[in-house]
Amino acid sequence: MRKEDTVKLISAEGFEFVIDKKAASVSNTLRNMLSSSGSFTETQLGEVKFPEISTPVLEKVCQYFYWSLQFASGKETEFYIEPEITLELMMAANYLHT
Amino acid sequence: MSTPKRKNFRIEPFKHKVDMDPKYAEKTWKILEHAIHEIYNHNASGLSFEELYRNAYNMVLHKYGDKLYSGLVTTMTWHLKEICKTIEAAQGGLFLEELNRKWGDHNKALQMIRDILMYMDRTFVTNNQKTPVHELGLNLWRDHIIHSPKIQTRLLNTLLELVHRERTGEVINRGLMRNIIKMLMDLGSAVYQEDFERHFLEISANFYSIESQQFIECCDCGEYLKKVERRLNEEMERVSHYLDARSEAKITNVVEKEMIANHMQRLVYMENSGLVNMLVDDKYDDLSRMYNLFRRVPNGLSTIRDVMTSYLRDTGKQLVTDPEKLKDPVEFVQRLLDERDKHDKIIVQAFGNDKTFQAALNSSFEYFINLNARSPEFISLFVDDKLRKGLKGVSEEDVEIILDKVMMLFRYLQEKDVFEKYYKQHLAKRLLSGKSVSDDAERSLIVKLKTECGYQFTSKLEGMFTDMKTSQDTMQGFYASLSSDTSDGPTLAVQVLTTGSWPTWPSASCNLPAEILGVCEKFRTYYLSTHTGRRLSWQANMGTADLKATFGKGQKHELNVSTYQMCVLMLFNSADRLSYKDIEQATEIPSSDLKRCLQSLALVKGRNILRKEPMSKDVAEDDVFFFNDKFTSKFYKVKIGTVAAQKESEPEKQETRQKVEEDRKPQIEAAIVRIMKSRRVLEHNNIVAEVTKQLQSRFLPNPVVIKKRIESLIEREFLERDKTDRKLYRYLA
Numbered sequence: 001m002r003k004e005d006t007v008k009l010i011s012a013e014g015f016e017f018v019i020d021k022k023a024a025s026v027s028n029t030l031r032n033m034l035s036s037s038g039s040f041t042e043t044q045l046g047e048v049k050f051p052e053i054s055t056p057v058l059e060k061v062c063q064y065f066y067w068s069l070q071f072a073s074g075k076e077t078e079f080y081i082e083p084e085i086t087l088e089l090m091m092a093a094n095y096l097h098t
Numbered sequence: 099m100s101t102p103k104r105k106n107f108r109i110e111p112f113k114h115k116v117d118m119d120p121k122y123a124e125k126t127w128k129i130l131e132h133a134i135h136e137i138y139n140h141n142a143s144g145l146s147f148e149e150l151y152r153n154a155y156n157m158v159l160h161k162y163g164d165k166l167y168s169g170l171v172t173t174m175t176w177h178l179k180e181i182c183k184t185i186e187a188a189q190g191g192l193f194l195e196e197l198n199r200k201w202g203d204h205n206k207a208l209q210m211i212r213d214i215l216m217y218m219d220r221t222f223v224t225n226n227q228k229t230p231v232h233e234l235g236l237n238l239w240r241d242h243i244i245h246s247p248k249i250q251t252r253l254l255n256t257l258l259e260l261v262h263r264e265r266t267g268e269v270i271n272r273g274l275m276r277n278i279i280k281m282l283m284d285l286g287s288a289v290y291q292e293d294f295e296r297h298f299l300e301i302s303a304n305f306y307s308i309e310s311q312q313f314i315e316c317c318d319c320g321e322y323l324k325k326v327e328r329r330l331n332e333e334m335e336r337v338s339h340y341l342d343a344r345s346e347a348k349i350t351n352v353v354e355k356e357m358i359a360n361h362m363q364r365l366v367y368m369e370n371s372g373l374v375n376m377l378v379d380d381k382y383d384d385l386s387r388m389y390n391l392f393r394r395v396p397n398g399l400s401t402i403r404d405v406m407t408s409y410l411r412d413t414g415k416q417l418v419t420d421p422e423k424l425k426d427p428v429e430f431v432q433r434l435l436d437e438r439d440k441h442d443k444i445i446v447q448a449f450g451n452d453k454t455f456q457a458a459l460n461s462s463f464e465y466f467i468n469l470n471a472r473s474p475e476f477i478s479l480f481v482d483d484k485l486r487k488g489l490k491g492v493s494e495e496d497v498e499i500i501l502d503k504v505m506m507l508f509r510y511l512q513e514k515d516v517f518e519k520y521y522k523q524h525l526a527k528r529l530l531s532g533k534s535v536s537d538d539a540e541r542s543l544i545v546k547l548k549t550e551c552g553y554q555f556t557s558k559l560e561g562m563f564t565d566m567k568t569s570q571d572t573m574q575g576f577y578a579s580l581s582s583d584t585s586d587g588p589t590l591a592v593q594v595l596t597t598g599s600w601p602t603w604p605s606a607s608c609n610l611p612a613e614i615l616g617v618c619e620k621f622r623t624y625y626l627s628t629h630t631g632r633r634l635s636w637q638a639n640m641g642t643a644d645l646k647a648t649f650g651k652g653q654k655h656e657l658n659v660s661t662y663q664m665c666v667l668m669l670f671n672s673a674d675r676l677s678y679k680d681i682e683q684a685t686e687i688p689s690s691d692l693k694r695c696l697q698s699l700a701l702v703k704g705r706n707i708l709r710k711e712p713m714s715k716d717v718a719e720d721d722v723f724f725f726n727d728k729f730t731s732k733f734y735k736v737k738i739g740t741v742a743a744q745k746e747s748e749p750e751k752q753e754t755r756q757k758v759e760e761d762r763k764p765q766i767e768a769a770i771v772r773i774m775k776s777r778r779v780l781e782h783n784n785i786v787a788e789v790t791k792q793l794q795s796r797f798l799p800n801p802v803v804i805k806k807r808i809e810s811l812i813e814r815e816f817l818e819r820d821k822t823d824r825k826l827y828r829y830l831a
Contacts, residue, residue, distance in 0.1 A: 028216075029151065029216065029217075032147075032213045032216055033147045033148065033151070033213075036147060036209070036210060036213045039142055039143040040142060040143075040145055040146060040147035041143070041144065041145065041146045041147070042146065042147045042148060043147070044143065048147075048148050049146070049148055050148065051152075052152065095152075095155060095217075097216070097217070097220065
């Protein structure tokens, strides 16, 4: 996988998730961030720090990205969400405009 | 997160402690404000999108959206004011470039700001009905840059100046122009229209008004139209290069109005180069240009059409009323055909075969052809000429073309029955004298007439052809029935004509020579034996004869003469010298015919088989005729003055006219009866209208004549007047 096709997402605790840009683009916020015309640091480095999103939530978010791509391509499976992270996950979703 | 399936889950109001730094909003805004400055200063590379987004997100989330929004407005306004100053400071030609560059910068910055503040756009703006960031940026740009007092007029003048320079032939930076115009369009079509288009159209109108005035003073019509065409193309090109596509119709409209519509009359009637001159000189290119340009303006085409029509009518009228040109009917019709061909070609080549123009052409021809009462006769004479000799060596297709053209003229005729009358006469002469070149062509024309006017029109003509055919068969039968003992007697060829199908001639009989009379009698017996109950009468004035004659030095000639001439010549078999009186007594030929036939026998040079005393130009009652022994000719066969169809003389014309009028009476009566039979009761004017309609394929009935026919029908008790309303007629079954 080429580096320019991926993006590194970093959680509040410093955990790094490397995912496809295509998957990241499920989030409107991330898509804007990565395609914005200005030379922001994110576009330069290919990584985004989320100081307000915890590792489990960010992990779930990444899972959701991939699940969503599959869902969109017609593979309708269930997406399980642990009740304890639901609230945080929703806030992240709002933030990421997903 | 829009998780598609979520089960057993309830959303409850979210309560959480907001432990906020009171300075939080201020601090966050400072960060964002700084970022916006940096973005405008092209210094965004150090910024973190996520951080800015998060800050904006949090501000909105914590109900500081208002502060964020107004802060954005203030900051952006400040920047735009700075930009405004640098643009204003730009000198001369650099002004547009500077404006363009700053516009590019602003757009880029605006995009970044919008991305950062996306969350605000998504929630705060929609909830509070504010203008979205991008649109806000455009509006601010419009208000602070484009509508700044120092820039607004300068921009407009610069743009108009550039257009003007381009119109006068200079090369300008079209790319820059396009960008600036695009900017105005991006700011909303109202901005483009108000700040540019309106003025642009005004100044263009002015420009073209002056220019067209100049052109029209110094150019001829063709040249002027060329210039207009070029200008129009330039304007369209301009629009496609750097203006809004919707402006095309507007600006072409301006050019059309200023350069064409305002000068239409003057152009069309321009001396030495106007429409009429173009028509006369077959200037297809100029005409086509005029057509295409005038088509763009209201009444343009009708102007051309009207002028063309009146020109056609005038020239046509001159043509058909010029006594010089009436001398030769064939030439006359040929001229008509040429005139039609010429204008037809113009319409096809230059006027896009426009139907309305074709109609105008047709109506003009109809108008002037019928101005001359002799047109039907002449057209028939033209056909006669073509079918006698004109079509020799011409291919079948060409024959068809000529006939089709004749049919075209025929269609213009109002008095088709007059044509029929003449055509019948001419056809009869052609058939009887065997002068028709092509039977196919004859029949083809009949078919055309039939499709044009219906069976009734041609039934008699077809009858004539049938008679010719039957006569051939009859003659074969006749000779087969004769025994061979008469073989050295004269050969007889009889054409039996049905009365009614053929035009009637005054059946002038004459005393046929005894030799001929014998054969004739034999034929009569033969014919009546096969067709009982018929009556044969001889039409000697239509026949021809071939005589073998031996002259003084023993040379032999075959003489082709008319029956009358034959009768005269046969007398000289038994006498050398005969007086006019003798001849008249012996033959009983009507005197006018006799004079004519003697004239052609004795007075035509090279054909003078008889000698006359005294030698004078005319045949007088007391002249004496001798057989001319010294007659010589290079040819074995000598043709003596045949009866060719010629233009009728004035009294003949009157006579035919009268016959036609007579023939019309029963037709009009029949039409009246037909109409009344179905309508029972009708008012006078309506009858006239209906009769005219019914008969117009044959002729145009005169209302006075119709009235007379009605009166005659009333006398004969077909109709009666209504007792109370004298204008009403009733049909009496």
